[in-house]
Amino acid sequence: MPVGDSPTVARRRVRLALREAREHADLTQAQVAEEMEWSLSKVIRIENGDVSISPNDLKPLLTYLGIRDKLTVAALVADARIARTRQRAAWFHTPEFRENLTDATRKLIEYENEAAQMRSYSVYYIPGPLQTPDYAKALMTRFEDELSSDQTQRRIEARQLRRESVLARAESGQMRILVMLDESVLRRTIGGAAAFAQQLRELRHLIENGAITMRMVPFSLDAAVTNNASFDLLSLGEGEVLYRETGLGDEMIEDRETIAKHRARYDKVWDEVADEATTRAFIDRQIRILENPQ
Structure with a gap:
C-alpha cells in the first residue's frame, strides 16, 4: 500500500478489487447481497464508491468471493480502514451541491483532487475548470429548459470551486494538465465577443x-x-479513470479496456495536431479579431 494514500484512492482500490472478484466468480450483485444478508443497494453503493465498506464486513466478503491470499487480504483490509478515515466534509458533498450535481460530476471532482495528471479533450466548449465566470454562466443558460435556476446557479458555483482547486494543484506542480480542443471550441463565441475574448x-x-x-x-x-x-x-x-460527457449526459468509467482505448487515441492524435506554439498563435489571432471587429 503506497504511503500517503488518501481515502479516495484507498476506497477505489477496494471497490475495484471487489467488483473484479465478483465478476470473476460469475456472481451478480443480488447474489452477493443475499449471501451476505445485505440489501442490494448496499452492494451497489459499495461497488460504485458511494460508501466505504467496514473491515468487519470486508473480511467475510473476501472469503465468499474467493480472495484468501493473506497478503492480499491484509492489504485490502488496510485500504478499507484508510477509506473510512474521517475527512473534513468536501464542499461537493454538501446538500446544496449533492442535489444539483450528477453523481458522475461529484466523482470527477473527487478524483480531480487526487489526480497527478489530467488529459482533457473537448469538442463543444472550454473544459469546466478552465472556464471564466462569464463564460460558465453563458454556457449554463443554454440549458435553461432542462435545469432549474437553482441547479444552474449551483453548477456555476461548482465550476468556480473546481477551477480554484484544479488550477491551484496545477500551479503548485501537483497535477499536470494536458488540454486538446477542437478548433470549433476556440471559434465559438459563447457569451458574446467580450466574454469570449476574456475567456481566450x-x-x-x-x-x-x-x-x-x-x-x-x-x-x-x-x-x-x-x-x-x-x-x-x-x-x-494506481490506474486511471475516465469521465465522459455528451450534450445529453455524463458518466464515470473505470473499465480498463475502455480507458485504454481513449488513452491510446488521445496520445495518437496529440502527436498529430497543432503544437503549443501554433495553438497559442491561433488564440492570439482570435483575440485580436474579437477585440477589433471589422
Whole structure:
C-alpha cells in the first residue's frame, strides 16, 4: 500500500478489487447481497464508491468471493480502514451541491483532487475548470429548459470551486494538465465577443504560466479523438479513470479496456495536431479579431 494514500484512492482500490472478484466468480450483485444478508443497494453503493465498506464486513466478503491470499487480504483490509478515515466534509458533498450535481460530476471532482495528471479533450466548449465566470454562466443558460435556476446557479458555483482547486494543484506542480480542443471550441463565441475574448485571454495566461499545456485539433486534420463526446482522463496513484460527457449526459468509467482505448487515441492524435506554439498563435489571432471587429 503506497504511503500517503488518501481515502479516495484507498476506497477505489477496494471497490475495484471487489467488483473484479465478483465478476470473476460469475456472481451478480443480488447474489452477493443475499449471501451476505445485505440489501442490494448496499452492494451497489459499495461497488460504485458511494460508501466505504467496514473491515468487519470486508473480511467475510473476501472469503465468499474467493480472495484468501493473506497478503492480499491484509492489504485490502488496510485500504478499507484508510477509506473510512474521517475527512473534513468536501464542499461537493454538501446538500446544496449533492442535489444539483450528477453523481458522475461529484466523482470527477473527487478524483480531480487526487489526480497527478489530467488529459482533457473537448469538442463543444472550454473544459469546466478552465472556464471564466462569464463564460460558465453563458454556457449554463443554454440549458435553461432542462435545469432549474437553482441547479444552474449551483453548477456555476461548482465550476468556480473546481477551477480554484484544479488550477491551484496545477500551479503548485501537483497535477499536470494536458488540454486538446477542437478548433470549433476556440471559434465559438459563447457569451458574446467580450466574454469570449476574456475567456481566450485567460487560456493564454494559463498557457504562459505553465498551468496547462494546450493543443488544437484543426479543421484540416481528419482525425478527431471521438466523434461526439468530450472527456477527461485522470491518472491516479494506481490506474486511471475516465469521465465522459455528451450534450445529453455524463458518466464515470473505470473499465480498463475502455480507458485504454481513449488513452491510446488521445496520445495518437496529440502527436498529430497543432503544437503549443501554433495553438497559442491561433488564440492570439482570435483575440485580436474579437477585440477589433471589422
